[in-house]
Amino acid sequence: MRVAIATGEYHLGGETFINRHIEHLFGGDTVVVCGRFRGDNPYGKPYFVRRDGLSGRDIMVAPWWLLRNRMRHGTSRLPFGEAKEALIRFLRDERVDVILAEFGTQALALAPLANALGIPIFTYFRGTDASKAIRTERMRSAYRKMMPRLTGVFSVSQFLLDNLAKHGISHPDSMVIPSGVDIRRFAPQAKVPLSFLAVGRFVEKKAPMTTLRAFAQATADLPLARLDFIGDGPLLEPTRALAEELGIAAKLRFHGAQPHNTVRDKLMSTQFFLQHSVTARDGNTEGLPTAIQEAMACGCITVSTRHAGIPEAIDEGETGFLVDEHDEAGFAKAIAAAINVPDLSAMSARARQAAEQRFDNHVLLKLLERHIQDALLAAPPGLGGLPNQASA
Structure with a gap:
């Protein structure tokens, strides 16, 4: 079965879940449809760039098409004119x-065209596309119009499906399949005592300064404790400044953005993983962070928040600790509780076992393939891409 993977940018090294689909889904029989091409095609896949510029003719007719698509489909993201014709040729030639649209926002752009061509289309909700993206009624309306056009829906967490459902956005064939982790590459090694790691962009949703202050409180009497931050972003320098202000800079190492292999190597020897995820003021949330799944696979004891799909991954007191969002004092207490677990190796082993059972991406990939095949067999005429759907 030949699958077109639709994504925003290709290739992004940090999007391991999408890259795995591109490389391995249905034996790697895939092509890529992307919004932007970053100049790297490590898997040698045929690809099509949807936003490669408009022809002169398309520029002339753009106002009419943008208005038409917004009125009919609730979004102006759909391809039109020569760009649409080129995409049709690509899908047919390949x-x-x-x-498989890897984000709900990508499915918005492609579902009507897929229906017109009789190509079944699925989408995956991963976080922002089912939180921040639906703050406006315009986007919620567009999603409601899109749902009947889809053959099926996947999500990395039940939280995201529930969040969509609260706004009347649902699909009868919806399934939770986490992004998963390669548990053969992410595996525990000997742990460095009192080693802590936080991975992610320095943005509001990750609350790095809350993590830093809580770590400072919890380890005030532990001079050997060390916290490594991997990532960059607008809050990096303010977080550095806070470390100096608190007088704990010697306990911290800021590594900036690093390759995925570097993150893996650090996780394997780290004892505690910290992620204080919160809902940003613009409504942006996590789905189920891949970093937490990777940390559990490496036997890290995770301290995080009751946010989005994180409680679906961590069993409180068994494989890690959770606190409410923005509860800095509670986060410090949870870090201290993790440090003082009577049998750290046993909790580490339970985290690893949970990752093996829930997040093995080899198993999850097969589950995704099987569900796509089953959904195609079960889809009644008129649902999810058959020719008698409304044309684009």
Whole structure:
């Protein structure tokens, strides 16, 4: 089965879940449809860039098409004119059997066209696309119009499906399949005592300064404790400044953005993983952070928040600790509780076992393939991409 993977940018090294689909889904029989191409095609896949510029003719007719698509489909993201014709040729020339849009926002752009071509289309909700993206009624309306066009829906967490459902956005064939982790590459090694790691962008949703202050409180009497931050972003320098202000700079190491292999190597020897995820003021949330799944696979004891899909991963007191969002004092207490677990190796082993059972991406990939095949067999005429759907 030949699958077109639709994503915003190709290739992004940090999007391991999408890259795995591109490389391995249905034996790697895939092509890529992307919004932007970053100049790297490590898997040698045929690809099509949807936003490669408009022709002169398309620029002339753009106002009419943008207005039409917004009125009919609730969004102006749909391709039109020569760009649409080129995408149709690509999908036909590559003999695409099914489309997997890796974000709900990508599905918005492609669902009507897929329907017109008789190509079944699925989408995956991963976080922002089912939180921040639906703050406006315009986007919620567009999603409601899109749902009947889809053959099926996947999500990395039940939280995201519930969040969509609260706004009347649902699909009868919806399934939770986490992004997962390669548990053969992410595995525990000997742990460095009192080693802590936080991975992610320095942005509001990750609350790095809350993590830093809580770590400072919890380890005030532990001079050997060390916290490594991996990532960059607008809050990096303010977090550095806070470390100096608190007088704990010697306990911290800021590594900036690092390759995925570096993150893996650090996780394997780290004892405690910290992630104080919160809902940003613009409504942006996590789905189920891949970093937490990777940390559990490496046997890290995770201290995080009751946010989005995180409680679906961590069993409180068994594989890690959770506190409410923005509860800095509680986060410090949870870090201290993690440090003082009577049998750290046993909790580490339970975290690893949970990752093996829930997040093995080899198993999850097969589950995704099987569900796509089953959904195609079960889809009644008129649902999710058959020719009698409304045309684009």
